[in-house]
Amino acid sequence: MRQGDLVVRNSYGGDVMFTLGPVVQGQALLKGLELRLLADAPLHDLRLADPEALQAALADENRRARRSIRQLDRFRRENGEQGMRRTGGETGYFEVPGKVLHLDGDPGYLRKSMALYKELRxxxxxxxxxExxxxxxxxxxxxxxxxxxVVLTGHDSILKNSKGRDMQNLASxxxxxxxMDAVRVARGFDRNKDSLVIVAGACQSHFEAILSSGANFASSPGRVLIHALDxxxxxxxxxxxxxxxxxxxxxxxxxxLSGLEGMGGIETRGCYRVGMPVVEWKELSETTETAGERVSKTADKRK
Incomplete structure (x- = not known):
């Protein structure tokens, strides 16, 4: 086996597929293929994922993810049409969806997320x-x-040596x-849970603690593994x-994709608005003098 291979753990019945990472003194670092899970295992406990099982799992995962994305895209278009009716904008309207700041402890999952944000506009x-x-x-x-x-995610887990501990204990x-610390900083910046919506947590995170720190949505009520895109x-x-x-x-x-066991939250207002009329936005430059220095400001180009 080589770094980058897709493997499963024999001791867990091959329930989760991982990408094989570095191996140090016989211990391999593993990263979930689609689940936000970091783990380690002795090299002798690993085997290469069966090609047919791998293809079937990837196809199923892709179907589930694409179904969720289609639902989101349909939701976006329906709200745009409703907004047009509300404004009487039969001649057109422009959309102002909420802006996301996404911090991710995994660069691979971040790249996937950014590609989907772009696809969903x-x-x-x-x-x-x-983290x-x-x-x-x-x-x-x-x-x-x-x-x-604000989205704060990456990796989390219940530690191996926490068996028998109180699962309410953050040390686990x-x-x-x-x-929690990051949520508190964000909530200190804006205490209004409708003007700044916070989504935080990863696999098996302490849902109650993160939510009580000020998040609107958090993982994981059932202490389960969550999908990378949840x-x-x-x-x-x-x-x-x-x-x-x-x-x-x-x-x-x-x-x-992980359902009510994976994510939970509180009542929250949306961020989407529509406006009119539609105009062709052009790049605008303006110069001002500040303390004797010329500062050039360029407005965002909108379509």
Whole structure:
């Protein structure tokens, strides 16, 4: 076996497929193929994933993910049409969905997420930030990006040596404390849970603790593994729910791939608005003098 191979663990009955990472003294680092899971296992406990089983699993995973994405795209288009009727914009309208700031502790999952934000037309900025550094990063990024929605995700787990411990104890979790700290920083920036929506957590995260820190949505009520795209699904649904409406919790959670065991949340208003008339936006430059220095500001080009 070589780094990058797809493997399963014999001791777990081959239940999850992993990408094989570095091997140190016979212990291999593993990353879930589609689940936000980091694990390690002795090399002798691993075997290459069966090609047929792999193809079947990937096809099933792709079908489930594409179904969720189609639902989100249909939801976006329906809200746009409703917005046009509300504004009487038969001649056209423009959309202003919520803007996402996405911090991810996994660069591979971040790339997938950013590609899907683009496909779903959700304005988003994404940054690869380790879980332990998210609170510090937010202090700089929040005032610079001024998002409507913040997604904080990556990897988490119940630690091996926590068997028999109280699962309410944060010491039993790899990164839940870091997610809590980051949520508190974000909530300190904006205390209104409707003007700044926070989605936080990863696999097996301490749901209650993260939610009580100020998140609108968090993982994982059932301490289960969550799909890599579940936080994005919630963020996209919030981004395209009209600002006058509340996100339907059952709808948004049932749209995730891990369901109610994987994600939970509280009543939250959407961020989506429509406007009119439609005009052709052109790049605009303006210059101002500040302390004797010329500062050039360029407005965003919109279509």
């Amino acid at each position: 959700v304005p988003a900025e994404g940054y690869f930030v380790t 332990s550094s998210m609170a510090t990063a937010l202090a700089t990024l929040l005032p610079r990006t001024t998002p409507d929605i 979790y790899k990164n839940s404390r870091h997610f 936080p994005l699904v919630i963020a996209a649904k919030v981004a395209y729910t009209p600002s006058r409406s509340q996100v339907k919790i059952t709808d948004v959670l049932s749209g995730t």
